[in-house]
Amino acid sequence: MSHFDDLQKKIESKTAHVGIVGLGYVGLPLAVEFAAAGFTVTGIDIDAKKIAALNRGESYIQDIPTSVLAPLVKSGKLKATTDFSAAATMDTINICVPTPLRKTKDPDMSYIVNACQEIAKYFHPGVLVILESTTYPGTTNELMLPMFERPGLKVGEDFFLCFSPERVDPGNVNFQTRNIPKVVGGITAACTKIGAVFYQQALETVIPVGSTRVAEMVKLLENTFRMINIGLVNEMAMLCDRMGIDVWEVIDAASTKPFGFMPFYPGPGLGGHCIPIDPFYLSWKTKQAGIEARFIELAGYINGNMPHFVVDKIQNALNDCAKPLKGSRVHLMGVAYKRGIDDVRESPALDIIHLLGKRGASVTFSDPFVPQLHADGVVPEMAAIDADKGAAEADCVVIVTDHKDFDYARIVERSKLIVDTRNALKGNTSDKIVRL
Numbered sequence: 367m368s369h370f371d372d373l374q375k376k377i378e379s380k381t382a383h384v385g386i387v388g389l390g391y392v393g394l395p396l397a398v399e400f401a402a403a404g405f406t407v408t409g410i411d412i413d414a415k416k417i418a419a420l421n422r423g424e425s426y427i428q429d430i431p432t433s434v435l436a437p438l439v440k441s442g443k444l445k446a447t448t449d450f451s452a453a454a455t456m457d458t459i460n461i462c463v464p465t466p467l468r469k470t471k472d473p474d475m476s477y478i479v480n481a482c483q484e485i486a487k488y489f490h491p492g493v494l495v496i497l498e499s500t501t502y503p504g505t506t507n508e509l510m511l512p513m514f515e516r517p518g519l520k521v522g523e524d525f526f527l528c529f530s531p532e533r534v535d536p537g538n539v540n541f542q543t544r545n546i547p548k549v550v551g552g553i554t555a556a557c558t559k560i561g562a563v564f565y566q567q568a569l570e571t572v573i574p575v576g577s578t579r580v581a582e583m584v585k586l587l588e589n590t591f592r593m594i595n596i597g598l599v600n601e602m603a604m605l606c607d608r609m610g611i612d613v614w615e616v617i618d619a620a621s622t623k624p625f626g627f628m629p630f631y632p633g634p635g636l637g638g639h640c641i642p643i644d645p646f647y648l649s650w651k652t653k654q655a656g657i658e659a660r661f662i663e664l665a666g667y668i669n670g671n672m673p674h675f676v677v678d679k680i681q682n683a684l685n686d687c688a689k690p691l692k693g694s695r696v697h698l699m700g701v702a703y704k705r706g707i708d709d710v711r712e713s714p715a716l717d718i719i720h721l722l723g724k725r726g727a728s729v730t731f732s733d734p735f736v737p738q739l740h741a742d743g744v745v746p747e748m749a750a751i752d753a754d755k756g757a758a759e760a761d762c763v764v765i766v767t768d769h770k771d772f773d774y775a776r777i778v779e780r781s782k783l784i785v786d787t788r789n790a791l792k793g794n795t796s797d798k799i800v801r802l
């Protein structure tokens with residue numbers, strides 16, 4: 367039997383041993399879906415704390431309730447280890463490790479390289495490897511393939527290699543790993559086919575594409591589309607501000623057009639692991655091809671300026687109340703990068719705290735999802751305080767994250783002055799409110 371037929375049989379009978387490398391926001395939900403679909407799943411991560419928590423059946427990812435994880439661990443369907451030798455018995459391996467940017471905005475491929483080097487030590491015929499980390503087009507065939515291919519191990523025949531972009535949207539209650547359509551592209555047609563067969567076992571919709579490069583580019587198109595449209599609407603917000611026009615009312619009215627318009631909303635800046643970062647993977651790669659991704663650079667500049675714009679707004683609002691920013695107390699409502707989640711990676715709140723500190727303000731914050739901010743060179747170590755107390759004691763309250771859990775009427779009642787960067791106080795006509 368060929369390796370392809372053998373693997374297909376194992377996958378379709380759910381006897382394939384599924385491996386997931388990197389058990390974060392992407393890897394853990396994927397591991398849970400495959401374990402729930404009946405596969406025996408082993409996760410590998412370098413973070414011993416995550417491994418210990420998972421093996422105790424305790425979830426550390428907000429979207430995965432412990433009540434879902436624990437029975438899978440208890441039944442032996444899902445376990446985790448820091449030891450890569452587990453890869454020796456895996457039939458499939460999904461790689462979901464971080465792909466951050468270096469300070470120079472160049473891709474940091476070290477996590478993918480480290481994971482692949484470890485996997486290569488235990489590589490064996492018949493295995494399917496799928497990269498899910500967001501990356502530049504060409505990563506799978508230019509960087510990964512040479513790490514696995516060797517005499518006697520031919521891709522598409524002896525092993526299979528694919529890229530499948532991860533589209534998970536933390537905190538989204540309607541769309542999660544199982545019902546978000548899954549794009550997959552392989553190095554060869556056989557790779558694509560076996561990759562699609564694999565995902566079909568646990569996910570609702572699978573979309574095969576012609577190559578790994580197309581699959582890689584799909585993710586970058588999606589995220590660049592968002593980044594640029596957010597950049598456009600942030601620029602609109604700044605233009606409207608200068609001209610004394612309410613940008614929120616403009617967007618609401620434009621959204622009544624039944625075709626050809628899709629609303630995006632301004633805000634204090636981009637956050638999270640994807641939108642602020644991924645498009646720069648594309649612009650880095652296009653530079654090598656001698657072509658500049660100009661929209662990306664421009665949107666990056668505009669979005670990166672938003673925390674400065676917000677801090678200027680706070681300063682001006684305080685000035686109008688005859689209070690200098692220096693020496694004032696500013697309280698941030700929300701520090702997570704978006705509503706309903708606990709993730710502060712790349713959150714604009716961090717930049718706002720840093721900029722306020724530089725201008726001599728003292729800063730406090732409330733966030734129902736984030737009890738503590740850890741010092742990271744931008745923000746000092748800070749603990750969340752009670753929202754009521756924060757609002758009452760501050761010279762200015764700033765709504766940075768529009769969590770549903772905040773009691774907005776009460777915040778308005780208690781505050782002296784509010785800068786609302788999210789239109790969370792839509793419809794409230796209090797003259798304490800300054801909108802973005």
Ligand SMILES: NC(=O)c1ccc[n+]([C@@H]2O[C@H](COP(=O)([O-])OP(=O)(O)OC[C@H]3O[C@@H](n4cnc5c(N)ncnc54)[C@H](O)[C@@H]3O)[C@@H](O)[C@H]2O)c1
Binds near residue numbers: 387498501
């Ligand atoms: N978080 C999202 O919303 C999201 C959405 C779509 C795509 N992505 C992409 O998915 C990838 C993973 O993102 P994430 O949010 O899950 O990151 P994460 O930081 O939550 O998880 C990554 C995990 O990989 C582990 N890890 C790092 N190096 C490793 C190694 N060499 N071997 C094994 N494990 C290792 C880390 O300890 C961590 O647990 C990134 O490329 C990201 O851009 C993320």
